[in-house]
Amino acid sequence: MSKNKNVVVIPAEAVGRDHKTFGKREEFKWSEAKCTACGRCSRICPVDAITVDRTKEVTKRMRSAPCSQACPAGIDSSRYIRFIGEGKFSEAAAVMREKVPFPWVLGHICKRPCESVCQRGKYEGSLLIRALKRFAAANDNGQWRQGINVAASSGKNVAVIGSGPAGLSTAYYLNLLGHKVTVFEALPNKGGKMLSSIPDYQLPKDVMNAEIEIIESLGVEIKTNSKIESVATLLNSGFDAVALAIGVQGWGKSLKLPIPDSQDKAVINGESLIKTIEAGKELDLGKRVIVLGGGATAFKVALGAARGGAKEVHIFGQEHIGGGEADAWEVDEALAEGVVVHSSSLFYRVIVEEGQIKGVGAQKVRAFGYDRDGKLGYEPLPGIEEVFTADSVVSAMGTPGSSDGPMEVRQGVFAAGDAVNEQRSVIESIAAARWVASNIDRYLGGDGDLDQTLAPAESAKATTPLREFRRKFPSVVPVEQVKTSDGSLAASEQTLSASAAVADAGRCLKCDLSYDLKNYKLDTGVCVFCGRCIEACLWSAITPGDGYTVAAEAIKKTEQADGRKTFSYVLAILVITVAVMIAAILLPKLFG
Ligand code: SF4
Numbered sequence: 234m235s236k237n238k239n240v241v242v243i244p245a246e247a248v249g250r251d252h253k254t255f256g257k258r259e260e261f262k263w264s265e266a267k268c269t270a271c272g273r274c275s276r277i278c279p280v281d282a283i284t285v286d287r288t289k290e291v292t293k294r295m296r297s298a299p300c301s302q303a304c305p306a307g308i309d310s311s312r313y314i315r316f317i318g319e320g321k322f323s324e325a326a327a328v329m330r331e332k333v334p335f336p337w338v339l340g341h342i343c344k345r346p347c348e349s350v351c352q353r354g355k356y357e358g359s360l361l362i363r364a365l366k367r368f369a370a371a372n373d374n375g376q377w378r379q380g381i382n383v384a385a386s387s388g389k390n391v392a393v394i395g396s397g398p399a400g401l402s403t404a405y406y407l408n409l410l411g412h413k414v415t416v417f418e419a420l421p422n423k424g425g426k427m428l429s430s431i432p433d434y435q436l437p438k439d440v441m442n443a444e445i446e447i448i449e450s451l452g453v454e455i456k457t458n459s460k461i462e463s464v465a466t467l468l469n470s471g472f473d474a475v476a477l478a479i480g481v482q483g484w485g486k487s488l489k490l491p492i493p494d495s496q497d498k499a500v501i502n503g504e505s506l507i508k509t510i511e512a513g514k515e516l517d518l519g520k521r522v523i524v525l526g527g528g529a530t531a532f533k534v535a536l537g538a539a540r541g542g543a544k545e546v547h548i549f550g551q552e553h554i555g556g557g558e559a560d561a562w563e564v565d566e567a568l569a570e571g572v573v574v575h576s577s578s579l580f581y582r583v584i585v586e587e588g589q590i591k592g593v594g595a596q597k598v599r600a601f602g603y604d605r606d607g608k609l610g611y612e613p614l615p616g617i618e619e620v621f622t623a624d625s626v627v628s629a630m631g632t633p634g635s636s637d638g639p640m641e642v643r644q645g646v647f648a649a650g651d652a653v654n655e656q657r658s659v660i661e662s663i664a665a666a667r668w669v670a671s672n673i674d675r676y677l678g679g680d681g682d683l684d685q686t687l688a689p690a691e692s693a694k695a696t697t698p699l700r701e702f703r704r705k706f707p708s709v710v711p712v713e714q715v716k717t718s719d720g721s722l723a724a725s726e727q728t729l730s731a732s733a734a735v736a737d738a739g740r741c742l743k744c745d746l747s748y749d750l751k752n753y754k755l756d757t758g759v760c761v762f763c764g765r766c767i768e769a770c771l772w773s774a775i776t777p778g779d780g781y782t783v784a785a786e787a788i789k790k791t792e793q794a795d796g797r798k799t800f801s802y803v804l805a806i807l808v809i810t811v812a813v814m815i816a817a818i819l820l821p822k823l824f825g
């Protein structure tokens with residue numbers, strides 16, 4: 234983006250993300266990242282309560298548009314959409330390739346989290362962001378290749394296990410950073426289970442193969458029919474790092490997830506409690522107990538804790554840890570005693586504060602790995618970590634070290650994609666791959682910077698913020714009825730026509746472009762709470778706060794009271810006037 238001369242580019246980390254409130258009772262909320270400083274609210278306000286202090290300089294705020302924020306890989310959708318709007322389809326494809334190596338595949342099957350948050354959805358419907366991606370990728374002449382930089386050889390070798398979207402994306406980025414990358418795929422076909430299992434009418438094989446060929450043409454070697462049984466063998470045979478992208482089959486079986494702080498001395502060792510349980514003595518572990526592990530020891534301890542008077546007992550189990558499996562009767566008895574079993578792909582960490590157990594945090598992660606100093610790093614998926622408080626945390630995951638397995642994540646080994654998060658989403662896998670590639674590069678001595686600018690600067694016209702709003706309905710995505718392999722009929726989306734793509738791109742509200750905003754003021758002392766500013770804001774930057782309804786009702790009541798007062802005055806004047814007139818008529822008659 235630094236190539237763009239028409240706008241000042243503000244990197245994502247420097248975009249102001251303040252959420253201000255206005256008024257003593259927080260009558261209004263205002264979001265800095267959403268405000269484009271267009272001034273519509275200020276112009277429409279009947280009592281001049283709003284001041285938008287701005288210059289005419291246009292800024293492009295990275296990852297401020299809702300579509301780009303929602304994209305796990307951070308594709309700059311608004312920018313490629315503007316290129317499509319100008320008929321520059323290859324330039325649009327270049328923007329996508331700055332963040333993902335599979336734009337055409339994504340154009341067919343992405344779960345499109347961007348569309349559900351598109352600001353245009355507030356009006357006639359979201360932009361057809363996925364269909365636009367598919368259109369641009371299908372009409373790409375490959376000019377982005379002229380701008381791509383494959384770094385000089387670093388002399389490092391990286392093995393990637395798995396050739397699904399996570400594996401191939403990891404390989405693609407590491408290759409660009411100068412590392413020699415070999416991808417090992419257990420299956421005879423490239424693309425992994427995720428891509429290969431998608432029916433042709435949703436993702437034609439030639440689309441997938443075309444994008445894999447591009448990755449290979451840049452230097453990545455893919456070895457099919459190559460099942461890897463142990464990462465240790467790879468590390469001992471000359472690879473400097475390994476990326477595990479082994480898909481769903483890895484989850485809970487061969488891949489191990491670490492539980493940070495599970496070895497802390499405040500955590501009780503489950504094995505040490507077994508003797509007490511077997512002697513028929515009661516366990517006193519407090520009211521809330523958490524047991525880590527999914528095997529026999531974990532269930533014995535959980536049952537003992539529940540019978541010992543604990544009000545709440547949770548087992549956080551991951552099948553691959555703990556060694557011996559619990560017997561069915563142990564599981565049944567634990568459940569009957571009210572033990573709650575959490576067995577999922579969540580990433581757990583023990584929370585210890587000042588030597589005291591606080592509980593266990595659980596969240597989903599995209600990817601993880603250890604740095605050179607042995608420190609665990611991970612990329613959480615958006616969403617808040619759920620914290621389970623506890624008086625005691627018991628580790629029943631077996632003796633440390635005894636759970637070493639063929640796919641253990643240790644120093645030099647990183648895990649991404651379905652193997653970690655079970656998202657089964659190509660864009661999530663690519664986002665995870667970006668984290669892994671960046672962290673492997675750092676592990677190997679690089680700076681981990683994956684970003685390259687592949688698209689040219691945008692035109693001054695394209696980067697002019699939206700001036701007026703006209704109703705425009707979405708284009709229609711063509712759909713064909715096709716016969717599937719089992720003979721049934723299915724709807725198959727087709728590529729948009731150029732005119733439909735350009736028309737739909739023209740609906741974009743350019744949420745990422747803003748005038749240079751110096752100050753935004755709203756005087757609630759003057760405001761009459763008519764709500765026109767809220768309605769006028771195309772970007773939902775100014776919205777009602779908690780105190781808005783009360784303030785609006787108070788104004789309404791005052792107006793009604795004022796109205797009643799005025800009516801009483803008018804009535805009184807009328808009565809007096811009539812009385813005077815009657816008196817004027819009657820008095821002369823009575824006394825005349
Ligand atoms: S209107 Fe345009 S910039 Fe805004 S969210 Fe939708 S596609 Fe993105």
Ligand code: SF4
Nearest residue numbers: 268269271272274770
């Ligand atoms: S709050 Fe909305 S209407 Fe007001 S200046 Fe910002 S973007 Fe424009």
